Amino acid sequence: MDRLYLMTVFIAVAEAESFSVAARRLSISPPAVTRAIATLEKRLGVRLLTRTTRFVRATEAGLRYLEDARRIVAEVDEADEAAIGINAVPRGRLMVTAPVLFGRMFVTPVVVDYLRRHPEVTVSALFVDRVVALVEEGLDVGIRIGHLPDSSLQAIRVGQVRSVLCAAPAYLAEHGVPELPEDLAEHVLISSSGSSVDPAWKFMRDGSVVSVKVQPRLIMSTNDSTIEAARSGFGIARLLSYQIASLVASGELRIVLAEHEMAALPIHVIHREGRQSAAKVRGFVDLVVQRLRGDGALR
Template identity: 60%
Template structure:
């Protein structure tokens, strides 16, 4: 059997965690899928899947092979697209990921624009407040906030943002406005997206770094909830500048200790590196990079 075909069948079985589901996805018969997996394992001389009556899971060797197989399949698909013509209109499916609020505010308008430009495309948007592994989760393009680890991904810097302290005018009128990080100990603190009992916020001033450890009065699992608690006058929280800039502009929240903020965080658009330029990925990356560079700034 063709090696690429066997890889495609294996990836489908591994992702669907079942032979029947993979057969439906590939429009093959279940026996044909079973024969393909058996042929691949025989050719490699290694067990790729653990099977039981209730589940199918990849082995350790199977996980490594699946990562390589996904990369190879993606390269072949990209080569096919490049051969079809660099000026061909994008068509097919694209998966994009970004942090929840950032995706809602900045990435979704770009996705809508992209879909309106290219009617033969469809997009899945994964807005999650965790780092998504593009290769393992089959994602084409990601927007990342913060320094990037070394990887095989291609990264394009589009801007930078800051961590900012904020509170409502009503809270500050009652509790006073801190002038130094040490004075935060006298305030009610709100922590977003943390499950630890103690939080540490870092500050920097005139080349001197400092840290402030505290136990928050309120811990929430979403940025929206932290902002609502701020607006209600409960206390002080630390958020990212893009999340609250509009509220600073209207005076609903006040920015605190700007002279003690740490270095800005870079924002990148990342995608899987390839020798061939995928029309789908290239067209979306070009669009979203241009749009984000107009919007993602230090405030």
């Protein structure tokens, strides 16, 4: 069998930790996956995967081989793209990730528009409120909120958001408007476990960061439900500014303690670094960067 094909199959199995999932990703049969892995291990003379009835894991040798195989396959893909030309038609499967609510509000409309423009592309979108490792999870493009660690990924800043406190005007009329972070002890607080489980909320005062321990009466599992509880007038919620921008504009929610907010968090579009990105990635990155930079809620 072709060595590049064997590497591609091995990468799919190692990343999915499943022969059947890898088969579906590659659109080949499970027996074909099994034969490819057996052929590769026989050719190399080393076991790359540990198999049990419950899981598949890369061995120590397999992990080393996986890193090299990813690099080799990526370089071959880049060479193909370079040969086709920079104006090649985007095609293939594009894997995108973003935070849940951000993905629904901002990324989904871009994905739909992109697919309408490029009928030969399919998109798989992973919207989760956790830091996703693009390379390890086989993703092409990600949108990340917050400061980025050093990495080999390309990052394009597209905007910023703030962590804000908000409440319905009816709640504030009944319970008063907090003037200082310490005043929150006298208020009903709403928190989202989807964004943070930190018992202390941080604020700025006289140029220094102060932490205020809070005891939310209501902890919701999603940001959507946290927003709804705040809209109902139950209490004060901590959310990101983009999540409530339309509600603040309409007067349904009001931001409080704005003068004590922490510094804004950057938003980046990140993608795998390469000499020449695939046409499908270039096209999507260009479109999503343009759309996000032009959105007033992200300034």
